[in-house]
Amino acid sequence: MxxxxxxxxxxxxxxxxxxxxxxxxxxxxxxxxxxxxxxxxxxxxxRPRRLDFRHVRQTRAEESDLPGLALPYSxxxxxxxxxxxxxxxxxxxxxxxxxxxxxxxxxxxxxxxxxxxxxxxxxxxxxxxxxRGRIRRGAVILTARGIRHTSWSADAFVPWDAVVAVVPVTTPERAVRVVARPTPGAPPVTRRSRWWGQREVKFAPHLLISTLDVAAPPAVLLEVLDLYARYPALRAELGTAAAVRRFTPHA
Structure with missing residues (x-):
């Protein structure tokens, strides 16, 4: 640059x-x-096709009220x-x-x-x-409670018990979609900015995460989300060093 x-x-x-x-x-x-x-x-x-997990890390205090695993935006x-x-x-x-x-x-x-x-x-x-922080660099955060997607100008959250599947999307651009059931009593998306719109908002209650925005390669994003969606027992390690070591065994 x-x-x-x-x-x-x-x-x-x-x-x-x-x-x-x-x-x-x-x-x-x-x-x-x-x-x-x-x-x-x-x-x-x-994007690189190899699995590169360097951008998988633990959450920071300002990112989440619960400890978890974070895949930050680029x-x-x-x-x-x-x-x-x-x-x-x-x-x-x-x-x-x-x-x-x-x-x-x-x-x-x-x-x-x-x-x-x-x-x-x-x-x-x-x-x-x-x-004012209404538009900022986001992250995909996994905690024991669910998946939080903090995008450029909106916040979305899906609890694990509402997740149906995690699937790749190739059109109109590459993305990962978390297919989810509606959660009663909880707004699926909270917009932070009135001026900057994101097309991901209209897909609620599902999460649509553009792989062009996340620092980790698309294959890594898909694997991390799919693993914890499929195996509930593993979610207990989210927020610990064990979760990071799972994806960075040589770190």
Whole structure:
């Protein structure tokens, strides 16, 4: 990620020196975000096929009220998303300033003057949710009570006695679905952000976990969830070092 940021910064400086047109600067601001997005998509799509359990660990105090096993979301994906959002907001700001400075020269500047602020508003709102913890890096957490999926902007929980099956999903993107029965008296999903929607919410009471977001490879995510769903007796070890050693025997 650092090389992409350096490339974007160098391009931005070069553009400002060679072309004072703010629209060229806007293009330079979009470049690092575009490159980072492409790199993250490639890295998360072409996943390793071998079982790599390095991202399986015990839960932390701030993640769960019960000790358990955690499969955290990818840190590069989270950081890359923030960088792309910052690039979008910055480029929208440049386009807005340029649009108002050239207002009336042609129809394109009029459109930019009124449409670009939408990008600024979106950036401010989403950064506000990030600052307040409403949008944050999530995790899949297994405790003796059930499965908790803390996604980017929502929390979902399924108790073990409601789990029917754990199955892989390949379309429209790779994911793992925890098929579950409705739990009376408990909301299946709690949304933390009003502005950032996630398609996983509409699948409640089932859990839909995108393998592009979780740091562990898809095969690991599927194996961990399926093992504890099939064998209730093993759930007693969740939250202990024994659960981690089960998946990292050489650690």
């Amino acid at each position: 650092a090389p992409f940021a350096a490339l974007g910064g160098a391009t931005f400086v070069a553009v400002l020196r060679g072309d004072p047109d703010p629209r060229a600067a806007m293009g330079a601001l979009l470049l690092p975000g575009t490159l980072i997005g492409a790199a993250l998509y490639a890295a998360r799509t072409v 840190r590069p994906v989270a950081v890359g998303g923030v960088v792309m959002l910052a690039c979008l907001a910055a480029s929208s700001l440049v386009l807005t300033v340029d649009g108002w400075a050239r207002f009336g020269e042609d129809s394109r500047t009029i459109g930019a003057a009124f449409l670009a602020p939408i990008g600024i508003f979106a950036g401010v709102v989403l950064f506000g949710d990030i600052a």
